[in-house]
Amino acid sequence: xxxxxxxxxxxxxxxxxxxxxxxxxxxxxxxxxxxxxxxxxxxxxxxxxxxxxxxxxxxxxxxxxxxxxxxxxxxxxxxxxxxxxxxxxxxxxxxxxxxxxxxxxxxxxxxxxxxxxxxxxxxxxxxxxxxxxxxxxxxxxxxxxxxxxxxxxxxxxxxxxxxxxxxxxxxxxxxxxxxxxxxxxxxxxxxxxxxxxxxxxxxxxxxxxxxxxxxxxxxxxxxxxxxxxxxxxxxxxxxxxxxxxxxxxxxxxxxxxxxxxxxxxxxxxxxxxxxxxxxxxxxxxxxxxxxxxxxxxxxxxxxxxxxxxxxxxxxxxxxxxxxxxxxxxxxxxxxxxxxxxxxxxxxxxxxxxxxxxxxxxx
Ligand SMILES: *Cc1c(COP(=O)(O)O)cnc(C)c1O
Numbered sequence: 614x615x616x617x618x619x620x621x622x623x624x625x626x627x628x629x630x631x632x633x634x635x636x637x638x639x640x641x642x643x644x645x646x647x648x649x650x651x652x653x654x655x656x657x658x659x660x661x662x663x664x665x666x667x668x669x670x671x672x673x674x675x676x677x678x679x680x681x682x683x684x685x686x687x688x689x690x691x692x693x694x695x696x697x698x699x700x701x702x703x704x705x706x707x708x709x710x711x712x713x714x715x716x717x718x719x720x721x722x723x724x725x726x727x728x729x730x731x732x733x734x735x736x737x738x739x740x741x742x743x744x745x746x747x748x749x750x751x752x753x754x755x756x757x758x759x760x761x762x763x764x765x766x767x768x769x770x771x772x773x774x775x776x777x778x779x780x781x782x783x784x785x786x787x788x789x790x791x792x793x794x795x796x797x798x799x800x801x802x803x804x805x806x807x808x809x810x811x812x813x814x815x816x817x818x819x820x821x822x823x824x825x826x827x828x829x830x831x832x833x834x835x836x837x838x839x840x841x842x843x844x845x846x847x848x849x850x851x852x853x854x855x856x857x858x859x860x861x862x863x864x865x866x867x868x869x870x871x872x873x874x875x876x877x878x879x880x881x882x883x884x885x886x887x888x889x890x891x892x893x894x895x896x897x898x899x900x901x902x903x904x905x906x907x908x909x910x911x912x913x914x915x916x917x918x919x920x921x922x923x924x925x926x927x928x929x930x931x932x933x934x935x936x937x938x939x940x941x942x943x944x945x946x947x948x949x950x951x952x953x954x955x956x957x958x959x960x961x962x963x964x965x966x967x968x969x970x971x972x973x974x975x
Contacts, residue, residue, distance in 0.1 A: 623937030668862035691807035713737035745904035764790035769914030817857030
């Protein structure tokens with residue numbers, strides 16, 4: 614057991630800002646003079662109303678959303694969205710376009726398949742083990758939506774620009790890079806993110822949906838699987854994930870007040886990832902796995918000269934207070950997940966450790 618906090622590079626659940634954890638701790642036993650913790654107050658009380666409204670307002674301010682956009686909190690993680698999207702937006706002969714950039718896109722496609730919907734995979738990077746983001750994609754004229762994964766958590770690739778879809782709304786899984794950079798929301802009909810990477814605890818998914826998508830959605834679905842159920846009830850048709858929403862509110866407040874907003878957040882993320890990539894690129898011991906123009910600012914995937922060294926690297930790093938550096942079990946190698954909450958101190962400590970490990974094992 615350690616009484617010291619580590620530098621946490623876990624992919625998800627992932628590190629949260631220390632200030633947020635301290636605020637949760639300080640207010641836990643008596644939230645806002647309620648005499649109760651946030652996990653004990655009624656979701657029908659003004660205490661919780663204030664929390665969820667604050668979270669929605671902050672999300673709207675950070676992403677500069679106008680009144681067409683609704684900010685929703687839905688349980689079931691990002692994975693339920695894979696199914697809710699085709700359920701809500703495709704009926705009869707309707708068809709959708711999917712871009713396959715890795716494990717999570719593949720899972721999204723699988724749900725459309727299970728539901729027997731029409732879809733086209735218009736681009737895929739599977740030919741090169743999902744190491745790049747496809748360019749110059751041609752979309753179908755009649756697609757109801759285009760589904761993308763903005764950041765591929767496992768493969769370490771990211772869309773740095775979103776494609777021109779000729780006005781077809783992009784529905785985007787942003788689980789691992791939401792609020793890491795500003796977005797041109799005109800392109801998106803729906804963005805969604807499981808909270809456990811960049812936002813808060815697992816079990817909550819934030820979905821931001823535009824009114825025209827709500828208008829297009831099918832009505833004949835079970836209540837809990839319909840976006841309109843959430844938008845018409847401020848995400849409180851049933852008991853919402855209260856602690857998740859509360860933590861997300863604190864994380865968004867941290868971005869606004871401590872980091873200075875989303876443009877500053879992006880600058881910081883570019884700086885952090887830049888340092889780490891520059892170090893790896895200058896080394897003949899470590900190498901990155903993602904194509905140059907597709908490298909993720911959130912998940913830095915890299916290899917060492919052999920698998921035995923990779924194993925030792927992860928063990929040694931853990932001993933030195935650097936956690937979560939093992940690559941996803943499906944791809945092997947190493948991965949440093951450096952979301953919004955990762956500090957420059959964490960990056961510098963990681964680089965120092967990597968330098969030492971290289972010297973000792975070259
Ligand atoms: C982690 C992750 C998911 C899965 O999220 P759950 O909340 O576990 O369903 C989906 N998409 C991406 C891009 C992810 O990183």
